[in-house]
Each structure stands twice: as C-alpha cells, then as structure tokens.
Amino acid sequence: MTKPIVAIVGRPNVGKSTLFNRIIGERRAVVSDIPGTTRDRIIANAEWNERAFTLVDTGGIEVLPPTVMAGRRPGPRQVLSEDSAQFIPLIRAQAEQAIAEADVILFLVDAQTGITGADREVADLLRRTPKPVLVVANKVEGETRRQQALEFYELGFEHVYPVSALQGGVELADLMDALVEALPPATPEEKKETPGDEIAIAILGRPNVGKSSLLNRLLGQPRAIVSDIPGTTRDALDTPLEWEGQRLVLIDTAGIRRRGHIEPGVEKFSVLRAARALERADVALLVLDAVEGITDQDAHIAGLIMESGISAVVLVNKWDAVPPEVRRDQPAFEEKVRYELKFMPYVPILFISALTGKNTERVLPAAIEVVEARYQRLSTGQLNDLVHRVTADVPPPNVHGRQFKIYYVTQVAVAPPTFVFFVNDPRLMHFSYERFLENRIRELYPFPGTPIRLLFRGHEKKGEAPKRKKR
Numbered sequence: 001m002t003k004p005i006v007a008i009v010g011r012p013n014v015g016k017s018t019l020f021n022r023i024i025g026e027r028r029a030v031v032s033d034i035p036g037t038t039r040d041r042i043i044a045n046a047e048w049n050e051r052a053f054t055l056v057d058t059g060g061i062e063v064l065p066p067t068v069m070a071g072r073r074p075g076p077r078q079v080l081s082e083d084s085a086q087f088i089p090l091i092r093a094q095a096e097q098a099i100a101e102a103d104v105i106l107f108l109v110d111a112q113t114g115i116t117g118a119d120r121e122v123a124d125l126l127r128r129t130p131k132p133v134l135v136v137a138n139k140v141e142g143e144t145r146r147q148q149a150l151e152f153y154e155l156g157f158e159h160v161y162p163v164s165a166l167q168g169g170v171e172l173a174d175l176m177d178a179l180v181e182a183l184p185p186a187t188p189e190e191k192k193e194t195p196g197d198e199i200a201i202a203i204l205g206r207p208n209v210g211k212s213s214l215l216n217r218l219l220g221q222p223r224a225i226v227s228d229i230p231g232t233t234r235d236a237l238d239t240p241l242e243w244e245g246q247r248l249v250l251i252d253t254a255g256i257r258r259r260g261h262i263e264p265g266v267e268k269f270s271v272l273r274a275a276r277a278l279e280r281a282d283v284a285l286l287v288l289d290a291v292e293g294i295t296d297q298d299a300h301i302a303g304l305i306m307e308s309g310i311s312a313v314v315l316v317n318k319w320d321a322v323p324p325e326v327r328r329d330q331p332a333f334e335e336k337v338r339y340e341l342k343f344m345p346y347v348p349i350l351f352i353s354a355l356t357g358k359n360t361e362r363v364l365p366a367a368i369e370v371v372e373a374r375y376q377r378l379s380t381g382q383l384n385d386l387v388h389r390v391t392a393d394v395p396p397p398n399v400h401g402r403q404f405k406i407y408y409v410t411q412v413a414v415a416p417p418t419f420v421f422f423v424n425d426p427r428l429m430h431f432s433y434e435r436f437l438e439n440r441i442r443e444l445y446p447f448p449g450t451p452i453r454l455l456f457r458g459h460e461k462k463g464e465a466p467k468r469k470k471r
Contacts, residue, residue, distance in 0.1 A: 003045070004183045005054045007098040009126070010108035011118035012060025015138040019108060019165035020044070020057035022172065043238045048176040053183060054240075056102065058095040061122050099125075104132045104182045106175075111137040111149045111162065123155040132182040135160045136175060141167065198240065198247035201367050202277045204305065205287035206256060206297050210317040213354035214287060215239065215252040218363060243364050251277045256301055278304065282374065282415070283311040283367045283449070290318045290326075290333070290351070294340040302341050309416045311370040311450040312347050315363065320353040346442060347449050370449030376417060378445060380410045383419065390440045397430055404428035407459055417452045422459035429456050 008016045021027050024044045042057040099105060107126055109119050126133050137149035140162040149162040161175040203211045219239060239250045278284065284305045288298055305312050314337065319327065326333060334349050341347070348366055352359040387409050396404035405424040412420050419441075423429065434454055441452065 004103040007056040007102035008106045014110040112139045137162045200249045200281045202251040202281035209287045209289040210354045278308040314349045316351045319351040373447045373450045375414045383409045399428045426456040
C-alpha cells in the first residue's frame with residue numbers, strides 16, 4: 001500500500017468497530033455488544049484534511065488463555081461464546097499483524113469501565129513499538145465521563161483523547177487532527193494514487209466452501225481466519241493488492257445461508273454486509289464446494305450476482321477432494337454446474353483447490369478478463385451489421401398479424417454492456433427472440449463472465465403511418 005496505515009486496537013468491546021465506521025463514514029464493520037464479534041482485520045480507505053490513509057479495524061486483544069476465558073464467570077456484557085473463545089489466539093495474531101504493519105496506532109479504551117487489567121496488558125504490548133500511539137478514551141458522553149477519562153494517563157502515553165465514537169462531535173475532530181499530524185510525510189507515490197481505479201473482486205458463497213482459504217491463497221499470507229466452523233468470517237474484508245501493475249481489492253464475505261436459517265443479530269448483519277459487497281464490486285467469484293455438489297443456495301447466490309449486474313467467475317473449490325473418477329470426468333461435472341446455473345451460461349468455470357493451490361493462479365487473470373469484457377464497447381456499425389444479418393436469417397415473429405421490426409441498435413452504456421434496440425413496437429418482442437438476439441451477439445462478441453442488457457424502445461420510421469391512439 002502506498003497510503004499510510006492506521007490501526008485501531010484494544011481489548012474486546014471498547015467500540016473499535018463503531019469508531020472505524022465513524023471515521024470511514026459508512027457501516028462497513030459489524031457492530032455488536034457481544035465481545036469477539038470482530039475477528040479478522042477490516043480495511044477501508046479514509047481521509048481527513050485532504051490526507052488519505054488506510055484504516056484497519058481489529059478484533060479485541062484478549063489477554064487470557066482461551067481455556068481460562070471460556071471457563072471464567074463473565075461480568076455484564078462480557079459473554080464470549082465457545083466458538084469465539086477458540087479464536088482468541090487467531091484474533092490476537094491478526095491484531096498483532098495490524099500493529100506490525102501500521103504507521104500510527106489508535107489504542108481504544110472504555111471510559112465507562114475505566115482501566116482494566118486487559119488495558120494494561122495491551123498498553124505493555126504497544127509500548128514495545130516505536131510507532132506513534134494515540135490513546136482514545138471512548139464512550140465519553142458528558143463532563144463526568146470526560147473527567148473519568150483522565151485516569152488513562154496512568155497507562156504512560158503522552159496524550160489521551162476523549163471521544164464518543166457513537167455521537168462524533170468536536171472531540172472526534174480533534175482526534176483526527178492529531179492522527180493526521182502523526183502520519184508520516186506523504187510520498188510522491190501516495191500523491192499520484194487516484195481513488196476508484198482499482199478492480200473490486202468480491203468472493204461469495206455458502207458457509208464453509210473455502211472463501212477465506214482462497215483469499216489467503218491468493219494473497220500468500222493468512223489475511224483471514226480459517227476454520228471449519230460455519231460463520232467464522234463475519235465482516236466483509238477488503239484487502240488491496242497490486243497484481244501485474246493492476247490495482248485490485250479482494251473482498252472476502254461471510255457465508256450466505258438460506259434466509260430461514262440466518263440467525264438474528266451478528267449473522268444477519270454479516271449476510272447484509274456480504275450482499276452489500278456486491279454493490280461495490282466489479283466482479284464476483286462464486287465459490288462452490290465440489291464435494292457437496294451444487295445446492296439450491298448456490299443457485300440463489302448466483303441469482304443475486306446476476307440481478308446485481310456485475311460480472312462473475314464460478315470457482316469449483318475442493319476439486320482435490322472429490323473421488324478420482326469424478327475428476328477424470330471434469331466436463332460432465334462442468335455440464336452439471338452449467339445446468340444448475342442455467343441463467344448464467346456466459347460465466348467461465350474454473351476447478352481449483354484453495355488448500356493445495358491447484359489452478360488458483362488462474363483466478364485473478366480470469367477475473368480481470370471478465371472485467372475488461374464488462375467495459376467493452378461495440379460501434380453502432382458493428383451492431384447494425386450483425387442485427388441485419390441475424391434478422392435476415394431468422395426474421396422476428398409476427399404477433400397477431402403484426403410484424404416486429406428492428407430499425408437500428410446502439411450501445412448506450414458499459415458495466416454492464418447495455419444495448420438499445422429501436423423498434424416499431426416493443427410490445428411485439430417475445431422473450432425467446434430477445435434471448436436469441438443475445439446469443440447471436442455473444443457468438444461474435446462473447447463478453448465472458450459479463451451480463452449484457454437489451455432494451456427495446458418504440459421508434460417511428462420515416463414514411464410510416466403513425467400508430468393510432470386507443471380511445
């Protein structure tokens with residue numbers, strides 16, 4: 001990354017994700033009163049006083065061993081579920097990685113509860129780094145809490161900034177001013193970087209199909225926590241990288257279960273973040289489980305991708321784990337996948353193993369290829385030559401004695417490619433002929449992995465009698 005990195009760290013449940021969302025100006029991180037909600041590092045771009053930086057949210061640094069944490073008697077709002085307790089070492093490792101990569105660290109504490117033993121342990125950890133550390137006393141609403149926040153000077157850092165991440169306000173602006181002042185000087189590379197020219201790639205699928213394993217394989221490092229427990233990933237994890245000169249953002253998402261099986265609370269918001277990731281993406285990697293086969297939920301997620309209008313690549317993961325006779329007949333398996341996802345015949349399919357790395361080197365090139373197709377533009381001449389040949393070979397159908405006529409066609413948009421057909425009466429267009437036209441366009445211009453849209457508008461040709469209006 002060319003931009004400086006700011007990491008938010010602290011013990012569980014002090015409001016790190018709330019502050020993260022407040023600074024970036026959107027609800028990117030899942031927020032809950034349940035400690036252990038955030039597990040992975042969450043990354044987003046932020047800006048203050050015309051200075052851009054990368055903000056990293058982390059899971060709470062828990063200082064007790066998992067066995068002790070799982071067995072101790074919890075206090076109010078300190079309940080840690082068994083599945084979260086076993087992630088404590090991995091969550092801490094993710095937070096320590098964020099500290100190692102950061103240029104500035106925001107050490108978040110809770111002014112409501114005051115200094116705890118966990119705060120002192122985190123402070124000891126942060127004193128070992130030479131990087132600037134800003135102590136942020138959160139949940140300061142009112143003068144009484146402001147006075148209480150002064151006790152955090154005991155932790156031995158130069159300044160304490162009282163804020164309310166929930167409410168914002170002047171105090172938060174003061175913190176941001178101090179944060180920008182602590183950043184290293186801007187580099188020429190940082191100044192040249194322009195936002196919005198990266199390709200956003202969302203990784204979607206059911207729980208436990210290997211999305212986080214794939215992310216780690218593509219990055220070559222343990223970016224996301226991997227576990228056999230469904231629902232391990234909760235937030236949409238953005239990871240910027242550069243691949244062969246192209247800036248990319250990989251977005252790992254929570255597994256999307258059937259609506260009736262989604263638990264209220266954290267899982268519900270995790271699934272909403274996954275669905276919202278589609279709004280930010282250029283291309284989706286739909287990960288399937290080769291061992292379990294294609295399910296109705298896979299088709300449902302494919303439908304969400306198609307309705308969003310973004311490009312897609314289907315990845316059949318765990319191909320190394322299927323029986324040898326199945327691997328030998330890969331074309332038959334691919335045909336089955338295409339049958340189940342019959343509304344997306346244009347999507348390329350790759351057979352991979354995130355565990356062993358088989359064919360994963362083909363994933364990013366395939367994603368970039370379909371994004372390039374997403375922005376492909378055809379000239380009006382190319383389109384009309386094609387349509388004239390097609391309609392001469394297979395004329396449009398008659399409807400109640402009226403002939404459907406296409407006068408001309410033009411491409412009006414990209415991402416996705418959108419074509420407008422000017423016709424005598426759009427109501428005469430039958431969906432089967434529309435599909436026929438799309439297939440003929442794709443024969444010459446495949447637009448791999450990318451949906452195309454065909455729109456039909458009424459247009460009176462010169463010399464034709466105008467339509468009579470019904471009384």
